[in-house]
Amino acid sequence: MVLNKSKLPTLKKFYLYSLDNIYILNILLIPLSLIYITINFLKKNIQLKRRINTVPVIVIGNLTVGGTGKTSLVIWLCNYLTSRSYNVGVISGGYKTINPRNLEIVNGASTPSEVGDEAILISKKTKCIVCKCKDRKKAYEHLAKNYTLDAIISDDGLTHYKLNRNLNIVIVKETKPFGNGLVLPAGPLRELPSSIKYYENIIFNKNKKSNLKGFYYDVSNAISLIDSSEIDIFDISGTTVHLVTAIANPDLLIKDLERLNIDLITHIYPDHHLLNKDDFKFKDNYKVLMTEKDFVKCVNFKLENTYYLPTKIVVDNDIKIMLNDKLLDLLKV
Template sequence: MPVVVVGNVTVGGTGKTPFVIALVNALLAQGVKPGVVSRGYGAQGLKAPREVTPGSDPIMVGDEPLLIARKTGVPVVVSPKRPDAVRCLLGNSSVDLIISDDGLQHYALGRDREIVLIDAVRALGNGHCLPAGPLRDPPSRLATVDHTLFRGGTNADTGFSYQLDLLTQLTTGEQRTPSPAALGDAVHAVAGIGQPEQFFAQLRATGFEVIAYSYPDHHKFQASDFASMDDRPIIMTEKDAVKCAAFADARMWSLSISTRVPDVVVDDILELSAESHTKV
């Protein structure tokens, strides 16, 4: 079973989960059925593999795996040990290949392709590994991966960027175009992601006057986090929104984003899948 790892060599968010969602959907459109495995960071009491469904509790499976399951509909399994997640997935689902959301440094899991995402602006920082710099691996690691892609890059083969799609009201499901005309000029913006300032910058670029609230990545939101905010609309990422459904109110909107995976990457993964099943 071919395995594709989508990861990074830097700390902080580089948009792996939205990229995985885009890659899965691109493969589905070509008739390939992927399954996804993830660490399930933040999942409560996670010691063995857990299957993730669109109705799963984010506290039990993690925010990112739940978002992947909801946005793609493919089998998703989380486990601290990714090989165990793969075995669970293969034992319960029929798939053509495995995509690992993160896990570049998780060498217990074999892989046939490695895709590394890098922020085009931040790049590799000072070029040093932790704790002296932002790198999980030395720069030389990039010479061994199959695809190095730059978020915000303009090259058709190596660049990708995110586009704002729709605002969705958390309690009613109503959808609107993300613009001040839809919600008003001033909004509260809430982000518990790796690079919250990028989220705020996107909203400002759309014309919103942003009252920003930053939280740690994978923050477990509670109703009290929003108690001091006035009646202005609250915009959050989809990743954060999955953790707020239980106490959502009329102020809360999630902002969906999308990206396009470079054709050269999709074609490579399609070829990998075809080769694998030809051998079988």
């Protein structure tokens, strides 16, 4: 059972819901979608020029707005490469930061409002240099010039055509992968759905039991905000738990927790919302869960009975083989 206490504004909540369906609102927005498609086509043909990168660029992105697990796959790929002694840099767009166009290298003193929650999470989970800048070409040039790197991974940026890339990896959701099938703003797509055929490397963010080729989240333990002690997620099976999160697409996580027989009271905030202690004040003693991406905004919150779910994905062997072959050509892995 899920009791949904969404914190999204009503109009925004309806609009986001409409991205998976077609209502009168979506039909009315189609003329704006045609303008968007035209502008995107022109940008792609003007900006996407064949240039030789001094450091190979791998873009991990998606065709739709919202979360598909890009940052999780970036973290996995960074660790995959660094475990093979490759030096990797990462570009993060700095969405919803104070000055997204400011170029900043993430360090221990960086805050989510300065560099973004994704950038901090990547830096925390890998040994990679992470550069935050909305201008991804500028970030690439800074990393290539100032660091000795074997590869640069861009977290998102599939339609940032000024950034030349050597390898595109496209993540697709298992359920309603293209939403209502319409392009922004009438739908969630950044490109026409037919453009998927031009991308070779398609990876599904899927359910553990799915036969699709991709990855799934390993939801097996939770870590205390008080003392970093761990609990087995099965220990809270059959109980009622608050889920407080500000990620773009919490649906897969909610379904995973439901399958573990956890009764959820969900508190869904807009993506990148800066959580504060008031967001965790409840009139009961139920345990509280959040994602690790949420946790990087709450590291100084010493909250009793509150835990975060570590960002861990399991990648199918077929995908590992496919990526290894691609990286073999690109980096001489």
